[in-house]
Amino acid sequence: MSSHLVVGIDVGTTKVCTIVGEVRADDIFIVGVGIEPSRGMKKGIVTDITSLSAAIAASVHKAEKTSGFDIKRAFISIAGKDVAGFTSRGSVGLTGNRGVRDEDVERAIENARTIAIPHNKEVLHVIPRAYSLDGQEHVRSPIGMHGFRLDVEVAIITASASSIANLDQTLRAALIEPDRYILNPLASGEAVLTPEEREMGVVIIDIGGGTTDLAIFIEGSVWHSAVIPIGGDLITNDMTHWMKVPFEVAEAVKLQHGHAREKAVGQTESFMVETFGEEGMVRFQRSDIAMVIEARVTELFERVQREIKMSGYDGLLRAGAVITGGCAQLPGMRELAQDVLGMPVRLARPEAMTGMADILRNPSYSTSVGLLRVGLNMDPMEEIAANGNGKGRGLGGWLGGIFKGLLPDEE
Ligand SMILES: Nc1ncnc2c1ncn2[C@@H]1O[C@H](COP(=O)(O)OP(=O)(O)OP(=O)(O)O)[C@@H](O)[C@H]1O
Ligand SMILES: [Mg+2]
Structure with missing residues (x-):
């Protein structure tokens, strides 16, 4: 049975929490945790790279010791007062009399994403909200359906480019490669919402x-x-x-x-x-x-x-x-x-997961636990493919067809 590791680091203003999860057969097992008081962050923004990277390194080190694994990359939470959300729309023509395919959906989302984003902003998430086919609205999952035109409405979430660059540099100083930045409440939502x-x-x-x-x-x-x-x-x-x-x-x-x-x-x-x-x-x-x-x-x-x-x-x-x-x-x-x-x-607090230490069953750790659930919902094959064509990076990386946990359920 194959397994892979998922690591989440919640870089908070109060604490840094690293959790290591092992994904086996669609389930996730928590195998390591490292909690460290945070320094060098105010209101979700990096104010001191040296102090914050030391706190991150210490938290990662604890998680490495408890799990026995080397941690090189992780999903990172991001908040900060310069995060903004807005709506965009995209559409694509469908050729040939075949049902809508994954790549059509991805093209429509990509089209919605090509709106002008100010150069001092980075796109964190592009989340499909609703589809329509030939003007027929409220299509939950267009895959396999027939039509001539597919429209998508997406929520785009951006953060300030310099805040992300600072966080990037802080993580690299702690020898961590950010897999993706996940907006704080999206991760928390994964952990505690039904x-x-x-x-x-x-x-x-x-x-x-x-x-x-x-x-x-x-x-x-x-x-x-x-x-x-x-x-x-x-x-x-x-x-x-x-x-x-x-x-x-x-x-x-x-x-x-x-x-x-x-x-x-x-x-x-x-x-x-x-x-x-x-x-x-x-x-x-x-x-x-x-x-x-x-x-x-x-x-x-x-x-x-x-x-x-x-x-x-x-x-x-x-x-x-x-x-x-x-x-x-x-x-x-x-x-x-x-x-x-x-x-x-x-x-709400995170529900128990296999191997989860009791300390994590506390509202302070909703984001940390949620980051792991985000990782579980990602298909590693798709992730590899996405990394291959340069879309997989957290910076400006879009989570369209990749980030299944936030897509409408596929019936
Ligand atoms: N039992 C408690 N009762 C009241 N307040 C508490 C309790 N435990 C923690 N707090 C408060 O919660 C805050 C820290 O919350 P949390 O750990 O979620 O922050 P963080 O994720 O590090 O910060 P942020 O998300 O803002 O970057 C502190 O202000 C602390 O005083
Ligand atoms: Mg927090």
Whole structure:
């Protein structure tokens, strides 16, 4: 039985997590994990290549030790405030009286991709959203169907070329060749969304340390994505100012006493903390801390709400919202999200996979686990072919017929 390795590295603002998976007979077995605190990244953007590459190298090294494999290439998560999504259309004429073939679909997608992309942007993903044949819309899978003209509507996701170049350089300094860059919430979605949710319409909201990344899935594929530069670090920062304590102290208080809803916290709960200056130990009301957190989290979900409205798909999210990411664990987060967004909200963590360490069953690791699922959904033969003609690179590489996990289901 043949097997191959898939490696995912989630390069986050808070931590770098490398996971090694072995793919055997359509299933994936986790054989190694390496988690390392991150340095040199702010709001999803590289700010210090040397520090970040050292953190990546350390995480990779741990995963190599636990798995016993040498890691040379990996799928890498990417977020950052300069990620943008938009829609494009492409079409091709079909000759001869034969059914639509894979290569026709690929040509149509390629045509949709040839729209003008500003030279300071790189294409990350080109995701087919809908097909039509001779003007007949809503064709889920055109393969084998007859017609004269095939049209495709795609979601194109781009990132700033210089952000990608910096990430590229950082990875190479850690001796890692990026296989592909996968947009953060797309990877998280692979790990935590059910096929039913994706079909019905759902927004996944990954609330990390530096950014909150969201993606809207409808009819099984990604229709829209966005990155909001608010995450757990900003909440801790607010607490730092309000409490007049160092960042590390505020962070520890957030993890131990934090709550996203003031009214859910008892008025009598309080605790002592060592502050800056001459006051020494000071007593804080837990509800006051919750008030500070609630203000920022409310702002966050209001921005998410605005982003959903702007996408035009707000009426289509029948499965509501799914929150994940480290910061989603803050008590009261789900309820607050439900109030602000006005839709049902579920808190999600990656489901168990064979060989998965318990530590990964935590919302912080949705992206890391999702990167492996992305790898599982890729056909290694197609990948080789794609690499052969230069399309397989993450930079500007398109995932059309290759990235099956994000294509509409083939019935
Ligand atoms: N139990 C918890 N309760 C509340 N907040 C938590 C908890 N655990 C982690 N966090 C917060 O989650 C954030 C880190 O989340 P995560 O690990 O998803 O970030 P990341 O992926 O490294 O960052 P990003 O995706 O923004 O680059 C930090 O702000 C941290 O304080
Ligand atoms: Mg993250």
